[in-house]
Amino acid sequence: MELEKLLDFSAAVGKGLLENGAETSRVEDTLTRIIRHFYRGHSEIFVVMTGFFVNIGTYTTTVRVRNRTINLDKVSKINMLSRDIVDGKISFNEAAERFGEIKGQPPYPLWIKTAAVAVCCSFFTLLGSGNLSDSLNSFIVGAVLNVLIWFMRKKHTADFIITFTGGAMIAVLTVLLYAAGLGININAMITGSIMPLVPGLGITNALRDIIAGDYLSGGARMFDAIVVAAALAAGAGAVMYMIGYMSGGKLL
Amino acid sequence: MIFDVIMAFTATFMLAVIFNVNRRELIFCGFAGAAAEGVYQAVSYASDGIPLPALVSAAAVTVIARSLANLRKSPVTVYLVPGIIPLVPGAGMYNTVFSMISADYAEALEIGIDTLKCAAAIAVGIVLVFALPNRLFLKRRK
Structure with a gap:
């Protein structure tokens, strides 16, 4: 497992959750579970309303969330995705692909x-x-x-x-x-x-x-x-x- | 009252559309909102005062939202956010600010305190039910 890829993926997932109206504790919980599933070493996540830090091994990234809208369907689907990852139902690449689909899904017209x-x-x-x-x-x-x-x-x-x-x-x-x-x-x-x-x-x-x-x-x-x-x-x-x-x- | 519940159902259903809830969950959001309005009216019929109906109905919506979340495997937020809106004292908020702007401070204070009481009661209702352990709520059979 390449740590950089995992870092990018978890940053994108966290951003997706926070942008679409998920609560902070959910973002923290989801990221922790996803990262623990793929990486056993030290990792730390800190989320506030307007952004978050992710730290996996020696890699760290900061994500700033500026535009917040409400899209509860995306929150729900990302939640489902993280459950499937933790249950071991899908591989990392499949998860990344499915997240891309969720991200590109249009809201109601x-x-x-x-x-x-x-x-x-x-x-x-x-x-x-x-x-x-x-x-x-x-x-x-x-x-x-x-x-x-x-x-x-x-x-x-x-x-x-x-x-x-x-x-x-x-x-x-x-x-x-x-x-x-x-x-x-x-x-x-x-x-x-x-x-x-x-x-x-x-x-x-x-x-x-x-x-x-x-x-x-x-x-x-x-x-x-x-x-x-x-x-x-x-x-x-x-x-x-x-x-x-x-x-x-x-x-x- | 039945008419009010039907209207609350439709309004909450539409709110769920505004919040981009998935098509399959819209109707359940509507039920949460209808339950909010129904319980609110039933309790305010049986008791006087503002905080109690708001507290009981907020707690009822949260119970329903948590059960639905377990049954349909979605986050609680999906049902709770639209469901709680019929209870939010929008009229109180507007009337408070309006009387404040019209320099009618006695009126502003009176409505304002009622609005705050209502908002606090909703918050307490939600918090009370969230404090309960998850195994008390309906679950999907394995």
Whole structure:
């Protein structure tokens, strides 16, 4: 077994996990198992939310993870791959090949995701005491929201800006559609439409990392979730306040 | 209430699509979200106050997510992340910030503390169930 190859492979696997929304403890656990399976000597792994170090024998590498998205299918498949490696079902070359396939697998196409966000927004509006016309408003807002997010992700905008702009856009578009006569309950429409942007993954991963005793990543993720939530609420809230102020308190 | 559960199911199903969950697991994510909403409504009907329904339903979703993870051999995150979102106090977050911006501090404090209580209850619910050993959950027969 060539150590350099193993190092490259484990760095790629770790990056794949961390980029697609796996928790820190999972990355550490997966890498440890894979490396132990192929190499009996000394190895050490240190993972934080934004990158990790891998050390196998005398080789060391540092990987920085900048773009984090959510692709739970890839996390699940890489997890399965690592199980198969540890069980001895596949050789190193087969594993590398299968990882390449997982890495190149495309996410759901844009139009499916846009439809999903739109339906999601409209159903959360219905859940939060909105009526049918409110949910139609949220449906349109959700579709535009996803296209906006997709565009900003493509331009590598910071997460904070994406969420803040997303929240602001939700408020602007909801009020515009309301002014055009669609929907009655502005509060229900806005709280329904912000739901797809709520940091559910951040909260879950933060808790899992904290339970695993990884307070550095857990704390960072918790803070990340709070910042995202605050940005979202502030984006929508600031716009609604300005609109309320400009319309002399007639809206709201 | 049945209507609400169906809506929660669909919304969570769509959230799972947004998070790129595999096609075969989408429907199970939907069940997790439906269970979250159902348990939340049942408990809030039986008790007053905010934290208890959030705590019990978060714990229920985590139990379901861990069982599904064992049965379907996927990470718990796949089911837990979409399933937990119907419980997240999005409305509370927005209303807190909005009353803060409108300089209505008494209202902001009141809603804000309720929101924090709800968020903390969800966290405690998840943590409690994660602290249990894995053999207590459903397993696939060998």
